[in-house]
Amino acid sequence: MAMRVMREKKHQRWKKNLADIFDDMDKDQSGTLPPDKIIEICRVYKVELDENNIKKIADQNGNITKDKFIQFGLDIKLLDLTNRDTQKEEEPSKYSVQRKAQQAQHKSGRKDGGSGLCSCLGGNKEPEDDPQPDRIEIAFRKFDKDGDGYLDWNEFSEATKSMSPEQARRIFEKCDKAGDNRISLEEFRLTAAGQ
Structure with a gap:
């Protein structure tokens, strides 16, 4: 039940x-x-x-x-x-x-922290440098704890706890292009791409 x-x-x-x-x-x-x-x-x-x-x-x-x-x-x-990367459609x-099947995880040789949204969220490369197009979705899914397809402030702040709350709030507001207090995968991709 x-x-x-x-x-x-x-x-x-x-x-x-x-x-x-x-x-x-x-x-x-x-x-x-x-x-x-x-x-x-x-x-x-x-x-x-x-x-x-x-x-x-x-x-x-x-x-x-x-x-x-x-x-x-x-x-x-x-x-x-x-599990979109490993799940086979049962029916x-x-x-x-x-x-689409997920590509193999690509490891970066960069030692610096990188820049852009991906580095703020624990990544180490800028999105345009990444040969793997699904890296942003992987990060998004990791942060989307309830699996609803959106990042709310609680999920985002948990993912960005290594930065100051003010800095995290500024990034969240920049990502939230629709102004609905949540970030969709599309908004996340646009921000990661610097748009």
Whole structure:
């Protein structure tokens, strides 16, 4: 029973987060997103999909509604960042999603502390110097303790406890581009890339 309640809470949290992701991408507030935006979201979350599957959920104008996006995100487990690098799909979803395999961890020869967001969070290289594109997601998943796809202030401050609280707060506010007091993977990537 407790597990069922926990699963239901996680399901509701994911639905809310998927709705927030949709709203962030729906700049014109039309209530729909074009397929290229859905593809971009899947790219950010490292989920590969067949573009024909997006056409299946699109309306007559070729756009995807918020409800369809939320259901699609739940079906492909878009926000499930746990063990994405080693997990094999036990049963294929109805959208035949294939997850990318994580590249082998690359060890840096640099002895300095580096700079940029990754060094503040315990990394030792700047994102653009890193030949492994998934390093930022690995760090993000490590800091996202509740696995909801966002870093809140508590998770971020725990990850940055080696710096002053004021410095951590400034970085958090810079990362939080939407101003919703949490950092999405996309915002984390943008800040790590210096944008």
